[in-house]
Amino acid sequence: MTDRKYALEMKEISKEFPGVKALDGVTLQVRPGTVHALMGENGAGKSTLMKCLFGIYKPDGGEIFLHGQKAEINNSSDALGLGVSMIHQELHPVPFRNVMENIWLGRFPLMGWGPFKLVDHKKMYRNTEELFKQLDIDISPDTLVGKLSVSKIQSIEIAKAVSFRSQIIVMDEPTSSLTSVEVEHLFRIINDLKKRGVAIIYISHKMEEILRISDDVTIMRDGKKIGTWPAAEMTTDLIISKMVGRDLTQRFPDRHNVPTGVIMKVDNLTSSQQKSFKNISFELRKGEILGIGGLVGAQRTELVEALFGLRDIQTGSISIHGKEVRIKSPGDAKRHGLALLTEERRTTGIFPVLSVHENAAIANMDRYVRPYLLIDDRRKKEEANNMVGKLRTKTPSPKTLIMNLSGGNQQKVLLARWLLTEPEILLLDEPTRGIDVGAKYEIYSIIADLAQQGKSIIMISSEMPELLGMSDRVMVMSEGRLTGILEGDQASEEEVMRLAAQH
C-alpha cells in the first residue's frame, strides 16, 4: 500500500477551519535518519500540519502512516505512544515545578501496587541525570524551571522530546531563543539522533540553518504543498521565491533618509539591576535608523525599555534636543516624543479582543478627550482609520478584532498606534519577528519612509540581514555592555558577530 522506506508518510491531509482551508491535500514523506525541513510563510499551514500529526487537530481528510503502518492519532498521548514527539514553538514549561517533573510529566516512574502507586522520585532523578549526560546538558534535575533562562528551558524541551525515544521528532522553531553556541549544541544532538535513525521534521525561518542541517526541504504555501527537494539543490533565494510564490529581487527597500543633527544623547546609562545593561553611551540623529545587534541576553530589550521608562535606571542621563530629560514612566516617554513597539506583539502589544481602530487609538486617547471628559469618538475613529489605512493594513473592516489579523497586519496596526502619538523617536524591538517574508518588506518600507520623514528610529534586530540591510549605523551589545558602533559601510556580519560575542 504505502512505502516502508518512509518513517512518516502523511497522505493528502486536509483541514478546514471556518472560512479557511488551512490544509489542502498535503502529502509529506519523511525518510528515517534524515532532517526534513518544512518551510513556508506564517499561515502556510506548517504548524497546522504538525498539529494534525500530533493529534492536537483532527484532519478532515487524509491518512497518516508510520513506518508503513496506518496510524490513528486522536490526541497527544496517542502520538507520544506511537513514537512521535514534538518541541513546540511556544515553550511549555510548568514554571513552579522542577526540571525533572517537567521532563517526565505525563509518565512519571511509579512504585507500589494497584491504586496506591507513588511517584518514584529517586528513579526520576537518576533517569534525568542519565538523559542530560547523554545530551551533554548541565542542569540539575531539581532546579525550578521558572528560575532558568529561556535557552535553558529550550534545551530541557529538547531533552524531553529525546527522552520519549521517539522515531520522529518535530522541532518547531527550536533555535528561536538559543545563542549560537547553543545552536551548535542542538545541531550536535540532531546529528546524533540522525545516526540512530530518528527522523526529524525541522521548522524554521532561518535559511542558513535549514541549508546547513537538512537533507530534504518541503515548501508549503497557502495550505498547499509546493514540493520537496534535496536540500543540496536549494539556495536561500530559491527557497524564498518558492515560499512567496514570486521572485524576490529585493529583500529591503531603497532608503533615502538623510541623518542630520543629534536628537537624543544617552550618556553612561546603567540599569538598577545588577545583571542588566551598564555604561551605555550613544547618540541618535534625526532621520537615522540605528540598529542594535547582539545575542539573546545582551540586554537590548532592557535598554530600550529603560529609555521608555519601563525599567529603572541607576545612573546616567538621557538628553533629547540637548536638554536632559527624566523618563520615569511610559507616560513621560510619550510626552518626550518616544514610542515603543514591544518585542512580544501578542503579550505586550495587541489587545486581542478589541477592534483594529480601538487598538490603534489606545495610546492616543488623551488627545481625543474633550473638555467635558467624553471621548471625541468620531475624531478618534477617523484618525485611527486614516493611519491604519495609510500603512496599507489589510483588514476586512476597522471593526474587525485585531486577533483575526495576520501578524504582519497586527504589527502595522501597532505602528499606526504609535504614529498617531506623533513621536520623534521610535523604538522598534524586533519589528518583524514572526512576520512572513512578504509582509516584512512592507514593514521595512514603512520604517524607511518614516526615517525619510525625519523620524529617528532605534531598531533591535536578531536577524543579521535585516540589521545590516536597514540600519544607517549598527550598535552592538554583549552581556549588557556596548561593544561597538559600526558605521553602515563597516558593518558586516562577521564584525557584528565578533562584537556580539565579545566578553
Next chain:
Amino acid sequence: METKKIQNFVTQNAIYIVLAVLVIGIAVYDPNFIGINTLRDILIQSSTRVIIALGVAFILITGGTDLSAGRMVGLTAVISASMLQVEDYPRRFFPDLPHLPLLVPVLIAIIVGLLFGLINGIIVSKFKVPPFIATLGTMVAIYGINSLYFDTEPNQSQPIGGLREDFTNLGSGSIGSGQYSFPFIVLIAIAVCFIVWVMFNKTRLGKNMYAIGGNEQAAKVSGINVTKYLILIYSIAGALYGLAGVLEAARTGGATNNYGNMYELDAIAACVVGGVSTTGGIGTVPGVMAGVLIFTVINYGLTFVGVGPYWQQIIKGAIIVAAVAFDMRKYASKK
C-alpha cells in the same frame, strides 16, 4: 550575604513566622493563653476548617476556584444528621429509620459530596465554564437542594437535633480523658492532612494537579488527560467537603440548611494566606494548615484577650490582603 539569607528565610517562611508572632504576642498580653486547653480548643476549631481548606486547595492549585464548598458542607451535614438521630427522639427526620451502622450515613454524605464535586468537575472541564461561574451556580443550586430536603415532611425545616452519641462522639469525643485527652476530630483532621500531603507530593495525581495549574497547555501536550484529572480533583474536593460536613454536624450536635454558609470564603482565605496561588500551580499542605491555624488563632486568641468581633474582622481582612501582597513579591519578576 547574611542579611540576604535572613531576608530569604523570612520571605520563604513568612506564614509560619506570622503564626509564631501572633501566638507570642497574645501570650505576652495574657500568659494564660499558653496551655493545653487553648491548644486543644484551637485544634478542634481548626479541624473541619482544614479539611475544607484542603479540598479548596486542590482546586485552587489547578487554577480553579470553588464557591460551592460551604453549601456542600451544609448539605452533607444535614444528610448525615438526618440519618443519625436517636430512635426515641420525638421529631425524627425519618421516623421509621432503623438503627444504621455509623459508617453508612457517613459514607452516604461523603459520596453525595463527591457526586456534587464530580458535577462541578464536569461543568468546568467538559463544558469549559470558568470555575468561578460553575461553582457559583452549583453553590446556589446546592443550597436549594439542601433546603428542599430539609423542608420535607415531617421535618419541615426544623433544626435537626437529637443526634446519636456514637455520632457526636466523632466531633466531641476523645482518646483518653482529662487534660491529656486527644480529640477524635483532630486525629481525623491530622490523618486527612497526611493523606492529602502524600497525594500532593508523592502521587501522579498530585504532580499532574500542579502541572495543570502551572501550565495547562504543557500538561495537555505531555499527554495528560486534563479533563479526567480535573474531574477527579473536583470529586476528591467534594468528598472532603462531605467529610467536613459530617464532622461539623457531629461537632455541633445538629444541623440546619444554613450550615456551612460562607465557609468557602474562609477556606479560600486560609489557602491564600497559606501561600496557595489563586492563579494555580503553587501551594503546600503545611502552608494551608498554617493558614487555617492563623485564622483560628486570631478568632480564639483575640477573643481570649478581649478584642471585639468587629475588630477581629478588620484584622482578618488586613491579613488576607497583606499575605497576598507579600506573596506577590516572592514571585513578581523584578524590573
